[in-house]
Ligand SMILES: Nc1ncnc2c1ncn2[C@@H]1O[C@H](COP(=O)(O)OP(=O)(O)O)[C@@H](O)[C@H]1O
């Protein structure tokens with residue numbers, strides 16, 4: 001696999017509204033490789049989007065990246081820590097869109113209804129490439145063609161509300177790819193779409209990834225999407241990556257009780273690839289009321305009183321690529337970093 | 338698109354018709370008819386009117402006919418520009434109103450432009466830097482501005498202008514241009530006199546507009562398209578000015594039409610204090626004097642102007658809002 005293009009370590013992003021503190025991301029670590037897809041999966045509210053936004057440093061107020069690092073290997077070989085550089089700096093803006101493209105969940109509200117889609121795609125191109133308005137427009141039309149929009153010469157002048165949901169999401173992908181980034185973050189790119197369109201969009205992402213050797217972070221709450229798309233998987237629960245490993249390991253030898261519960265909640269991964277996760281016992285705790293110890297313990301079938309509710313379980317490396325955060329697998333003291 | 342404009346136009350004509358009915362009712366409001374008032378007025382000045390003469394006048398004005406015939410006759414006269422006589426001034430209504438109508442429009446537009454020029458940038462700043470110290474300061478000044486009546490402000494400014502700079506701030510013209518016919522010199526004189534009353538009138542709406550702009554923009558700043566713009570590497574100020582500010586400004590286009598009557602009615606007292614030659618004080622005076630042709634005409638003209646303003650806002654909204662344009666195709 002070579003060197004990772006993006007390496008996230010112990011990332012912490014907190015929201016500090018007046019009411020308290022929300023540890024939206026509470027120690028997330030993962031690696032991303034060119035040409036591969038990392039799936040980030042977990043129930044709604046577990047911090048997937050905030051993790052992705054932390055990487056681009058576009059977390060909404062009052063959120064703040066507090067700790068950790070996100071090491072990006074730039075096109076020229078330099079390694080920059082996205083957590084350390086100024087979110088307003090020219091370098092960060094250069095990376096946004098230029099190195100990392102972002103596809104959002106809501107294709108309707110993520111596009112301006114006062115500007116044509118061409119206007120927005122051209123803007124994205126010219127922010128990162130010194131091309132004339134005419135060239136940028138031609139490129140925009142090519143991009144719309146590439147993402148499978150029919151009659152792109154005409155669509156380039158339409159508004160987002162004149163397109164169907166599927167076409168809008170294709171525009172979002174074109175927008176994210178406008179400046180030829182090497183990383184694509186797709187945050188629930190198909191959640192708002194019907195099943196047929198979902199499959200088409202996933203296929204499109206896969207095709208573009210193969211053509212451009214893109215590194216993809218695919219965020220979803222849908223294990224079926226993970227099974228179809230991901231090479232490796234990070235399972236998140238309440239801001240923490242609780243288990244990570246190659247997709248086969250996660251599906252066939254899951255270790256964390258939460259991963260197991262996620263998989264059990266799908267009747268059959270192969271028969272119904274896009275089932276939703278709905279049937280894990282209990283509900284996600286309120287963000288202000290994080291359980292002490294292992295945050296999953298109130299819902300865990302393997303809960304060990306006196307251990308799991310006392311302190312947070314450390315990360316255990318089961319094999320070079322498989323890690324789990326659970327007391328059931330706690331390694332001998334000297335192995336824990 | 339054409340059907341939309343025709344629709345709007347039809348609606349505008351209907352509204353104007355309704356306004357004409359209201360104006361006619363206003364004219365008919367005082368007890369007795371026009372001739373009674375005429376006779377009373379003449380009697381007050383010592384001359385009597387013979388009964389035949391009164392009857393002739395009634396027939397001339399159609400007062401012996403059913404009310405809707407009277408309305409129709411009145412409307413026909415109005416359509417040809419004959420708005421009747423002002424009782425109090427003894428001159429045709431149009432002559433009494435004179436330049437006041439246009440001056441009212443000029444000063445209202447000036448006041449609206451000043452309001453926007455002050456309120457929109459402050460509203461934008463307050464939203465983008467929500468809860469910053471300047472945001473609190475602007476909010477405070479805004480509320481003080483809301484609480485202080487405008488005429489008081491006008492008086493204070495006049496007082497200090499006179500005291501400190503020996504300025505006589507009242508009116509829209511210098512003495513030598515007051516009655517002069519229109520000329521470049523008079524227009525320049527007006528331009529010089531315009532800013533102060535415009536600012537004083539503008540302050541009324543400013544505080545409120547700051548709040549509206551701030552709230553609109555705060556709403557828009559939370560929307561996903563803002564994050565998307567950021568995520569493609571757009572500098573922050575361009576993100577804000579191009580997308581959420583654009584969206585937050587949109588509703589203002591639709592308010593243009595209503596601003597005129599708002600400014601006119603809100604400005605009556607200030608106009609009195611600053612002795613501005615606008616229609617506001619004239620309307621007030623004509624109502625007190627029961628000078629009904631004058632009052633009815635002013636209401637009619639303001640109403641028609643408002644309808645025209647609303648029609649223009651519709652066109653502007655159509656021009657700037659792609660969603661409305663699209664809605665018209667399909
Ligand atoms: N703007 C915000 N203000 C306060 N809390 C937020 C904000 N955005 C997200 N959060 C909190 O961060 C947590 C993670 O949210 P998110 O990353 O959007 O979840 P996911 O994408 O996994 O569904 C949630 O508990 C949410 O309440």
Ligand code: SF4
Nearest residue numbers: 294297300308326327
């Ligand atoms: S640490 Fe304890 S509560 Fe948490 S997942 Fe493991 S067994 Fe369950």
Ligand SMILES: [Mg+2]
Nearest residue numbers: 048049187188
């Ligand atoms: Mg999300």
